Amino acid sequence: MAAGGDCGGREAACGYDSYRSPLASRYASPEMCFLFSDKYKFRTWRQLWLWLAEAEQTLGLPVTEEQIQEMKSNLDNIDFKMAAEEEKQLRHDVMAHVHTFARCCPKAAGIIHLGATSCYVGDNTDLIILRNAFDLLLPKLARVISRLADFAKERADLPTLGFTHFQPAQLTTVGKRCCLWIQDLCMDLQNLKRVRDELRFRGVKGTTGTQASFLQLFEGDDQKVEQLDKMVTEKAGFKRAFIITGQTYTRKVDIEVLSVLASLGASVHKICTDIRLLANLKEMEEPFEKQQIGSSAMPYKRNPMRSERCCSLARHLMTLDDSANRRICLAEAFLTADTVLNTLQNISEGLVVYPKVIERRIRQELPFMATENIIMAMVKAGGNRQDCHEKIRVLSQQAAAVVKQEGGDNDLIERIQADAYFSPIHSQLDHLLDPSSFTGRASQQVQRFLEEEVCPLLKPYESVMKVKAELCL
Structure with a gap:
């Protein structure tokens, strides 16, 4: 094998013969994995070429209806083998796919990618994927908040020992502690929604962002160039595009996207660390299935493996903050966030509380507090x-x-x-010595917080609340 590796072997490698990211092969949902797949990416490239051609036709460029229909009918007809061979020869992924699309659209071949640059398909596709990935995460996060809100409401009055520095402090309630988790997740939901809604399309800008190629196509007609940009932006489902770009859209966007996902990771890490500590005290446990094995050597073990997974992946998520390696880190960040939310929803749907253990611990500490x-x-x-x-x-x-x-x-x-x-x-x-006299306004705070802050925030997601989180592993 050559030092650089065998491209054909790389193509053929699959299943158990090649490394696969555990995020895709074990943890993340199929729908999130599909968003970052080659099929979705290159199909979106073709969709962008179609939108560009449609807009150019509308604005008077020589693009025929027959060419448009040919492109439409071949959006999913992608010959990946041919594209790989073309890229091997050309060393250029976009031109490889221009040629591959042109092969199945011979009538439209001459107008595919007309006036565009590589970042027209590359960057705009990335922005579409980021938006759609947020759209997958938001309802999942809302469901986690909803499940925890139900848990908090049910246990709003149950006294439990509070901790500072993980040392016994004053009493709180199980529901109030859960609301601390929910509050962080609510902030994450708002931040994810804000960043998603503020995403702007790169649009139709040409090689260095000046739109010079399109100005030439439209013979100096500024208005038509602006109309073209607006039409393609709207076809892609964005409210607005950047007015200013260079070759690429500003990578500050990637930094902000990764930042809010890292913040979500911090929230999940705190929640699941709390659950692991409480599991050690035998006050609370994540779901533990009937056939589940905690240890190959110690049959009695009930390891909080879901919470451990969340903590581990959340730490990973908090490190993905460098957009220089964006081809790797953007996909990994969303697949990781998807995994931790799926897992946390599963945990929150089956949290078990042991009131008698909590009561015993209160009895051990309450005399000093009293x-x-x-x-x-x-x-x-x-x-x-x-x-x-x-x-x-x-x-x-x-x-x-x-x-x-x-x-x-x-x-x-x-x-x-x-x-x-x-x-x-x-x-x-x-x-x-009545424990309820030591919890202050905890139960009232829970009720007010859920009614005034959580319920209004979850209202837009009511239609997706019934979806359960099933873990394969």
């Missing part, structure tokens, strides 16, 4: 704040020693109940 309330209750009953504080400090240290040194349960409340000093409030202890 000490301030106990002190205030004693002062209201006529006690001295400083004396009470010292009593609580001593008893707390004793209880902590039982937990840390002996591995026992937190018995601070039993010690308080046994101490006659606290007899004025013994009857209040159950009330003072």
Whole structure:
């Protein structure tokens, strides 16, 4: 084999004989993979040539209806083998496909690519793909938010231990914690929609963006050149095109696209890290199927493999921020985002909560959290704040020693109940230790957030909410 590799072998290699990206072969959805396929790309090139010819005909250039119909009837008739052979000879992918299209459209051969440059098909196709890829991601993200919103609403009042620095802090609710996840995803939904809606077409600009070739075709008629640009832009489904381009559309567009996808990756990474930590505490689990195996050696294992996958791919997504290698990173970014959203939807549709485990952990920590309330209750009953504080400090240290040194349960409340000093409030202890009294306005915040921010944001996606996420692997 030659040092550069065998082109024919590359063509033939498929299935188990050649490397395939796991994103395409294992994880991403068929519809997202198709968007970045050669078939979709080169079919779109032909569609762009057709739109250009139609607009040129409308504006008076010598393009016949017979030529238009011939192009239309051959949009999907792509001889990939011929195109590969042409590119091998010409070292130019666009001209290879011009020749391939011309072969099956002999009558239209002379007007294909008339006045255009390579970036007319290359860049405009990329922009069409970016727009359509966003259109695949947006409803998927909306469904994830919807599933998590249902989860949050159902558990808005369920107290749970909150953490700072992953150390026990004050109580929150399971629903409130979930709303923190949802809030980040809502920001991502808005940002993805904004970038999608702000995408502009490169349009019909010629080799260096000056439209000189089209000005010559229309014999100096500026208005017709502008009409041509507008007509093709509208045919492609864009509201507007760039007024200024060089050979390419500005790559700032790619940077912004990758930036919002990286931000989505950050959100997913945080959510799934939380789920993995909570799974370790046995408070919450992702779905675990009946026949699923967690470990080949340890039958009891229930590894959070979906959350692990999301975290791993989200980290990858956050690194794809360099548009210089755009042929690789743009496709990878969308396939990765597609995968993490499919997986996260599957997780969110089957999250399992273990209230008894949560309750036990609250009982272990709540006595310490309740000490301030106990002190205030004693002062209201006529006690001295400083004396009470010292009593609580001593008893707390004793209880902590039982937990840390002996591995026992937190018995601070039993010690308080046994101490006659606290007899004025013994009857209040159950009330003072009610977990719901430590969650503040968490449940009200959940209700207001879902009603005022989440529901309006999801309204445009109501028609696609019933789609379930099924994972092949």
